[in-house]
Amino acid sequence: KNQVEQSPQSLIILEGKNCTLQCNYTVSPFSNLRWYKQDTGRGPVSLTIMTFSENTKSNRRYTATLDADTKQSSLHITASQLSDSASYICVVSDRGSTLGRLYFGRGTQLTVWP
Amino acid sequence: EADIYQTPRYLVIGTGKKITLECSQTMGHDKMYWYQQDPGMELHLIHYSYGVNSTEKGDLSSESTVSRIRTEHFPLTLESARPSHTSQYLCASSVLGQGSVPYEQYFGPGTRLTVT
Numbered sequence: 001k002n003q004v005e006q007s008p009q010s011l012i013i014l015e016g017k018n019c020t021l022q023c024n025y026t027v028s029p030f031s032n033l034r035w036y037k038q039d040t041g042r043g044p045v046s047l048t049i050m051t052f053s054e055n056t057k058s059n060r061r062y063t064a065t066l067d068a069d070t071k072q073s074s075l076h077i078t079a080s081q082l083s084d085s086a087s088y089i090c091v092v093s094d095r096g097s098t099l100g101r102l103y104f105g106r107g108t109q110l111t112v113w114p
Numbered sequence: 115e116a117d118i119y120q121t122p123r124y125l126v127i128g129t130g131k132k133i134t135l136e137c138s139q140t141m142g143h144d145k146m147y148w149y150q151q152d153p154g155m156e157l158h159l160i161h162y163s164y165g166v167n168s169t170e171k172g173d174l175s176s177e178s179t180v181s182r183i184r185t186e187h188f189p190l191t192l193e194s195a196r197p198s199h200t201s202q203y204l205c206a207s208s209v210l211g212q213g214s215v216p217y218e219q220y221f222g223p224g225t226r227l228t229v230t
Binding site: 004009044049089101104106107 | 205219
């Protein structure tokens with residue numbers, strides 16, 4: 001069964017600290033993996049998209065890693081800010097084109113305290 | 115910010131009413147989607163469209179219907195709202211994409227629907 005599991009379910013950190021969110025997937029075949037940020041009451045916004053051949057990708061203070069062999073990904077947030085408080089969703093696609101299906105995780109709810 | 119819009123943002127309506135959730139995008143994207151999301155849960159695809167006059171059902175069975183008469187517009191309709199329809203509805207769009215190149219999917223802000 002194709003699934004995307006994220007951990008932890010929720011996380012509280014202090015402003016300025018780093019954190020790492022985890023994503024494990026069983027989707028096969030694998031085409032690409034995305035991380036989205038979803039603020040409360042808003043739609044998801046893409047942070048990174050990684051294909052099979054990419055194992056690290058950075059976007060400002062966000063760094064995503066991908067290990068296609070172990071089917072694991074992580075999202076590392078550096079020097080957290082209050083605005084980082086949001087749900088972070090891992091999404092895996094089984095094909096590159098829009099004929100493919102997206103499999104969504106339930107997200108990690110991150111709260112950054114001052 | 116993506117150029118994809120949803121109205122209304124919030125809707126509280128009584129059981130049995132007919133409602134239409136609006137979604138429009140100005141990016142010229144061919145493919146559009148509707149997702150349903152409950153708090154703390156994953157997004158579920160309920161409808162999608164490859165272009166004008168194309169509509170398909172998604173993975174999650176839904177009593178809603180959609181239409182695609184214009185490229186930029188993809189409204190979702192519930193003929194008779196029920197409390198079980200209470201949820202957040204997210205619209206998204208993307209280019210069609212080719213081969214193995216990942217395509218970016220852009221989401222609207224969502225409509226929070228409450229049926230009493």
